[in-house]
Amino acid sequence: MSLTVLLPGLALATAMVLALRGYRLLRADPTEGLGLEELMVLRPEQRRSAKGEGPLGRLATRLAPSLRRRLPAPVVKWLQTQVDLAGRPDGLNVDGVLRMVLTWALMLSPVFLLSLTSGNLLGLALAVIAPVMMPLARLSRLRRVRTDALDRDLPDFLDVLAVTVTAGVGFRPALMRVSERFGGPLAAEMRLALSQVQHGATLRGAFEQLQERSDSEALGQFVTAFIQSDELGAPLVEALNQIAVDQRREHAQRQRRKAAQIAPRVTLVTTVVLVPATLILLLVGLILGADVDFGEVFGGFSG
Numbered sequence: 001m002s003l004t005v006l007l008p009g010l011a012l013a014t015a016m017v018l019a020l021r022g023y024r025l026l027r028a029d030p031t032e033g034l035g036l037e038e039l040m041v042l043r044p045e046q047r048r049s050a051k052g053e054g055p056l057g058r059l060a061t062r063l064a065p066s067l068r069r070r071l072p073a074p075v076v077k078w079l080q081t082q083v084d085l086a087g088r089p090d091g092l093n094v095d096g097v098l099r100m101v102l103t104w105a106l107m108l109s110p111v112f113l114l115s116l117t118s119g120n121l122l123g124l125a126l127a128v129i130a131p132v133m134m135p136l137a138r139l140s141r142l143r144r145v146r147t148d149a150l151d152r153d154l155p156d157f158l159d160v161l162a163v164t165v166t167a168g169v170g171f172r173p174a175l176m177r178v179s180e181r182f183g184g185p186l187a188a189e190m191r192l193a194l195s196q197v198q199h200g201a202t203l204r205g206a207f208e209q210l211q212e213r214s215d216s217e218a219l220g221q222f223v224t225a226f227i228q229s230d231e232l233g234a235p236l237v238e239a240l241n242q243i244a245v246d247q248r249r250e251h252a253q254r255q256r257r258k259a260a261q262i263a264p265r266v267t268l269v270t271t272v273v274l275v276p277a278t279l280i281l282l283l284v285g286l287i288l289g290a291d292v293d294f295g296e297v298f299g300g301f302s303g
Contacts, residue, residue, distance in 0.1 A: 083096075086143045112128070159241075189213065192210070203230065208227075
């Protein structure tokens, strides 16, 4: 058997093995095997490399900073915005996104070379687009989940904050106390804003940055209303209660809109999947019940 016949098969097998191995390394937990004391010392972003990365991960980690320096500044800023809107999961930054892109690119490099030599345009496009789309799709999913959590938790957060302020606690201590007791991305963002204020930022500037780190309409309206209340001297508790009521009403409207969008999808799935299957069952039942002799039918056509 000649090498021209063996080489494409070997290249395809190598590509499949590398892709499966890279996907397994990508999905592996880097903190497995570490003790509790070690995990408490590490920051989330350091946990990825705590146990050691595979060869693809180490190579991608070395190449990520140089790739970031070669990218245009607007692209880097856009990536940072996407990371912020996703909530910086596990301390993710721009280098972390580029590391994921390079990891996928290295995993799919055999597919790229094989498609290039064989002239397969579909495989070539897949090997070029997939490394960029996979990390961005993950950020987009985390962004939607985070926005939904912010919209869901904000009214309850404001109610508890209003009760705490009514009890005589100052706004900043009350905000810190409620944030410590209230989990989720909303509390994390509030703690970050308070930390910025403690390190010299103005209250307005910290809350404006809080608004920029999220695309939640509810949180943006809260920040706008709070800044206006603080500058105009309006009663804070009444403002918080009114904002909570408005956000609950808008959250209910958003849920109704999402429910209305689900109905066409269910209809589409029913039309595409269930209707053809039902028709096939009916036709097969009719044909079997009619006791048709297919030998005579097809024999007549062939004759």
